[in-house]
Amino acid sequence: MFxxxxxxxxxxxxQNDFVSNRLSPVFIPNASKITKNIVKTRFFFKLKxxxxxxxxxxxxxxxxxxxxxxRKLKRYYCIDNSEGERIxxxxxxxxxxxxxxxxxxxxxxxxTGLLELLQKYQIKKLFFSGLxxxxxxxxxxxxxxxxxxxxFFLADCLTSSSKTAHLAELRFFGKSLGQVIDSRQIxxx
Numbered sequence: 001m002f003x004x005x006x007x008x009x010x011x012x013x014x015q016n017d018f019v020s021n022r023l024s025p026v027f028i029p030n031a032s033k034i035t036k037n038i039v040k041t042r043f044f045f046k047l048k049x050x051x052x053x054x055x056x057x058x059x060x061x062x063x064x065x066x067x068x069x070x071r072k073l074k075r076y077y078c079i080d081n082s083e084g085e086r087i088x089x090x091x092x093x094x095x096x097x098x099x100x101x102x103x104x105x106x107x108x109x110x111x112t113g114l115l116e117l118l119q120k121y122q123i124k125k126l127f128f129s130g131l132x133x134x135x136x137x138x139x140x141x142x143x144x145x146x147x148x149x150x151x152f153f154l155a156d157c158l159t160s161s162s163k164t165a166h167l168a169e170l171r172f173f174g175k176s177l178g179q180v181i182d183s184r185q186i187x188x189x
């Protein structure tokens with residue numbers, strides 16, 4: 001069993017444009033398969049009175065603050081205050097104790113206030129869930145590692161656009177950034 005003292009659960013990009021909108025340029029076919037595991041894990045963290053932080057992508061309508069490739073390819077997704085930007089209904093924050101941070105680019109730390117928030121609540125351990133293993137989760141995790149957080153990757157609560165990419169990133173996480181575990185190892189569910 002893992003200690004959850006000074007721990008927070010990060011739920012990254014579990015939004016309609018990634019999970020359920022098949023017409024979205026960032027739709028991940030496997031995303032709906034991890035939702036149930038994230039729901040259970042979130043319930044466990046809330047039961048233990050631990051922080052749950054949703055980090056979501058949010059772009060302006062003119063995509064002027066998006067990354068270079070999104071602008072070049074004119075990829076419109078997770079537009080501010082749109083249905084696509086919303087967190088999937090199963091994971092929508094149920095109370096004010098869940099925190100939502102909006103990001104423009106891949107890392108959950110870049111211009112979001114995440115580091116200051118974690119410091120404020122004296123969080124030392126981060127448990128990662130969401131999308132995608134090799135992009136936004138990886139970008140956020142690499143920065144978290146640089147800030148000296150203890151990292152845990154919930155393998156059954158993460159996915160990518162391909163199984164090969166997902167497994168390769170999990171191997172990297174386990175060798176270089178933290179521990180790759182299953183959500184049942186912390187919750188018992």
